[in-house]
Amino acid sequence: MSAPLTKPRTKGNKSQPKTSPVRxxxxxxxxKELCDRAGLSLFVKYIExxxxxxxxxxxxxxxxxxxxxxxxxxxxxQVLCFFIDGSSFHLTRFGELAKDxxxxxxxxxxxxxxxxxHQIKRFFGAFSFVHQFLxxxxxxxxxxxxxxxxxxxxxxxxxxxxxxxxDDARTREGVDVTYKKVKGFQPLQIxxxxxxxxxxxxxxxxxxxxxxxxxxxxVHLVKLIRNNYREDVPILLTxxxxxxxxxxxxxxxxxxxxxxxxxxxxxxxxxxxxxASPEAWTEFHNGKCRWELLEFGDRRGSWKQFRRVIxxxxxSENGQLLMPFGGxxxxxxTNVGMGREIDEALRRExxxxxxxxxxxxxxxxxxxxxxxxxRAVKDFGTEKMPFKRFESNAAFYYLMLIAFNxxxxxxxxxxxxxxxxxxxxxxxxxxxxxxxxxxxxxxxxVTLKFSRSAWERLNIPELWNxxxxxxxxxxx
Numbered sequence: 001m002s003a004p005l006t007k008p009r010t011k012g013n014k015s016q017p018k019t020s021p022v023r024x025x026x027x028x029x030x031x032k033e034l035c036d037r038a039g040l041s042l043f044v045k046y047i048e049x050x051x052x053x054x055x056x057x058x059x060x061x062x063x064x065x066x067x068x069x070x071x072x073x074x075x076x077x078q079v080l081c082f083f084i085d086g087s088s089f090h091l092t093r094f095g096e097l098a099k100d101x102x103x104x105x106x107x108x109x110x111x112x113x114x115x116x117x118h119q120i121k122r123f124f125g126a127f128s129f130v131h132q133f134l135x136x137x138x139x140x141x142x143x144x145x146x147x148x149x150x151x152x153x154x155x156x157x158x159x160x161x162x163x164x165x166x167d168d169a170r171t172r173e174g175v176d177v178t179y180k181k182v183k184g185f186q187p188l189q190i191x192x193x194x195x196x197x198x199x200x201x202x203x204x205x206x207x208x209x210x211x212x213x214x215x216x217x218x219v220h221l222v223k224l225i226r227n228n229y230r231e232d233v234p235i236l237l238t239x240x241x242x243x244x245x246x247x248x249x250x251x252x253x254x255x256x257x258x259x260x261x262x263x264x265x266x267x268x269x270x271x272x273x274x275x276a277s278p279e280a281w282t283e284f285h286n287g288k289c290r291w292e293l294l295e296f297g298d299r300r301g302s303w304k305q306f307r308r309v310i311x312x313x314x315x316s317e318n319g320q321l322l323m324p325f326g327g328x329x330x331x332x333x334t335n336v337g338m339g340r341e342i343d344e345a346l347r348r349e350x351x352x353x354x355x356x357x358x359x360x361x362x363x364x365x366x367x368x369x370x371x372x373x374x375r376a377v378k379d380f381g382t383e384k385m386p387f388k389r390f391e392s393n394a395a396f397y398y399l400m401l402i403a404f405n406x407x408x409x410x411x412x413x414x415x416x417x418x419x420x421x422x423x424x425x426x427x428x429x430x431x432x433x434x435x436x437x438x439x440x441x442x443x444x445x446v447t448l449k450f451s452r453s454a455w456e457r458l459n460i461p462e463l464w465n466x467x468x469x470x471x472x473x474x475x476x
Contacts, residue, residue: 035102038437041448042463043084044077044107046410051473053077055141056402058476059134063126070115075123076399078115081107083403086429089382091117105439105446124387127395135398136198140221142405143197144228145474150193153349155225156363158191158238158370159218161208164383164397173390176204185385187397188213190221191370194408194422196377196401197221201394208242215251222255228475234258234345236354238367244333246303253335258342258354260363263309263331269298273311284358286365290316293357298333308334310357332364380404380425414466418458432458 035041047053057073064072082093097103098114115123147155166175166184175183186206190198198221200213208214222235235257244263252259263269276294284291292313297306314327337343337355346354353359381400385393411421411428419428435454440447450460 033102033105033439035100035106035437035439035448037085037087037103037106037433038448038450038454039433039435039458040081040085040103041106041108041437042414042432042467043407043410044081045464045467046414046470047077047080047406049467049470049473050145050406050409051476052080052142052402052406055474055476056138059138060131063123063131070113070119074109074113075115075120077107078109079120079123079399080403080406083381083400084407085433086380086425089384089386091120091386093117094120102437102439106437106448121387124392124395125389127391129391132201132391132394132398135395135402136200138402139196139198139398139405140224141474141476142402142409143192143195143221144224145472146193146195146405146409147225147229149471152193152233154234154236154346154351155192156236156238156366157197157218157221158367159188159214159243160191160240160367160370160374161186161188161242162374162377163204164385166384169384170388172385172388172393174203174393178204179207184383185393185397188217189374190217191373194373194376195405196373199398199401201397208240209245209248214243214248218252218257219255222257232345232348234342234349234351236260236363238363238370240367246300249307249333249335253340256341256345258334258336258346260332260334260336260360262364263298263333265329265331269309269311269331272296282357284312284361286362288317289314291361293361295357308336308338308360310334310360312361330364332360334360334363336360376408376424377401377404380407413470414463418463 053073053076056076060072060076078094078097082097087093094115095117098111098116101111104111104114163178163180163182164185164187165180165182166172167182169175174185176186177183178186184204185201186204187202188200188206188208189196198217200217202210202213206213218237225233225235237252237257237259239259239261241262241264244261249259249261273294276296280294282293282295284293292315294311296309296311298309299306310332311329312332313329315321317327335342336346343355346352354363377400381404385396387393387396407425407428411419411423415428415432419431435458436451438449440449454460
């Protein structure tokens with residue numbers, strides 16, 4: 001047996017390495033009040049400044065049947081913070097948070113007023129069908145609040161459905177097979193500038209253009225914009241082929257709004273396109289792709305009038321030419337440039353690029369940005385509704401959207417130069433919310449202390465000052 005290459009280290013051997021001072025050798029508990037979601041305190045201060053809780057309470061005051069237990073205001077505040085936190089969307093999370101004194105102080109709530117999971121279940125169980133309309137009105141109030149702050153010259157709305165995948169959940173009221181081949185819900189949503197400004201929570205089997213839901217929602221929303229913002233502001237509606245319907249087009253034209261809607265590639269249209277002369281085509285470059293465009297008028301069999309149509313086919317992607325059968329083909333219908341009142345409204349605002357074929361295609365392609373809002377909602381919240389009752393799940397969904405809109409507004413009003421406005425919720429939570437804090441009580445005041453690295457990286461003093469000068473509060 002060969003001898004060892006090195007001498008064994010003994011107690012007196014000077015070559016033995018010392019224990020690293022940063023190595024953890026034991027664990028212990030502290031009685032100091034700490035919080036691992038200290039950034040959540042900034043959001044709590046924000047919802048207090050914009051007066052969103054009085055708005056919600058005024059709509060949902062009928063939820064509380066007696067004076068016992070927690071108030072509706074306290075419950076709503078904790079539900080909004082639950083969505084913003086996003087650590088877990090299981091209702092048992094409320095029971096865990098009720099035991100965390102640091103979290104209670106972070107959201108400025110006494111620990112004995114923290115709701116248990118059973119109280120939250122009873123709260124959502126008290127919602128009825130009527131409360132869905134009340135929560136929708138809250139979404140619309142938030143919409144009016146934001147357009148008064150951002151003052152857009154053109155309001156671009158996008159209407160679409162979003163599938164909520166509840167395929168692996170146990171039986172739920174309203175859960176049906178959707179067009180994505182999963183069981184779940186399929187709410188209709190109207191999106192503006194990254195916000196969900198109106199929504200209709202529906203069964204999974206309700207397709208895009210089901211019944212008169214879209215018509216009623218848009219009539220109410222257009223009236224709301226003109227009565228509360230500007231009567232002459234131009235409105236542009238974008239949608240996919242699921243809303244391709246002469247009845248929709250006629251209603252949108254009667255409302256005096258512009259629309260850009262994807263059409264369906266019927267055989268007679270393809271035959272006309274293939275027979276078109278080369279001189280009739282124009283080109284459009286969006287930086288990455290080259291498109292060939294053909295503009296013409298079309299009237300389907302049951303229609304009483306022609307409408308403007310732009311056919312587009314992709315010819316290259318990232319500089320690479322595509323085969324004729326390999327590129328994307330699309331059809332876009334619009335009423336812009338047809339001599340209606342909406343044309344004059346666009347000219348009055350100095351918006352003229354929509355009169356060209358390229359402008360209409362750009363508007364159609366901008367739907368991709370609106371689709372990202374659906375992705376942002378799913379990243380912010382959850383697709384799996386936790387209740388068996390349809391009304392309870394609807395309330396959960398609407399409060400999630402309200403929290404999402406407040407979250408989007410918070411990024412634009414408070415953290416726009418620290419965290420990108422288009423950052424998803426996961427990124428914002430890791431950078432801003434998931435930071436440690438310590439509570440110090442002195443002279444009857446509570447101070448939340450942050451680490452110096454977070455203090456400087458996030459510029460906490462500047463964020464705190466901005467919270468004191470938030471734009472106009474939400475109208476009640």
